[in-house]
Amino acid sequence: MTLTFKEPSTDKSELEDAGDFTPRFDDRGLITAVVTDIRDGALLMVAHMNAEALALTLQTGTAHYFSRSRGKIWKKGETSGNLQTVKEIRTDCDQDAIWLMVEVAGHDATCHTGRRSCFYRTVELEDGKAFVKIADDRRHFDPDQVYGH
16 A cells, blocks of 8 residues: 655644644655654654655654665665664654654664764864864764675
């Protein structure tokens, strides 16, 4: 069975109330997905989904995303073993972003660099110049071994 989504309502009160899930995809057919760990709320990643990835996620309970760089659907953790089991999905007030609360299998890491979160760096300003600094350098797996680079 293929899951399809109704067109979003133009009536804001319908979007903001309980009822049909009518995700508002952008002009490229994508919706932003914010992903956190169900256990402690840690921000793991931000990704994008198209209608197919969102439908697969809802139907299987495993997170699927749309890779803008590769131009295709990807099942998160399919190569690394760090599958994301979706425990809850929320949508924002106008249904143009979603929040996935997930449980991560495998090495309990989400980032392809081997870290738990893709947000492992801080952005800092010094002498008028912005730079990034590693805030979490703990690797849960070796990317070269997992991805065969």
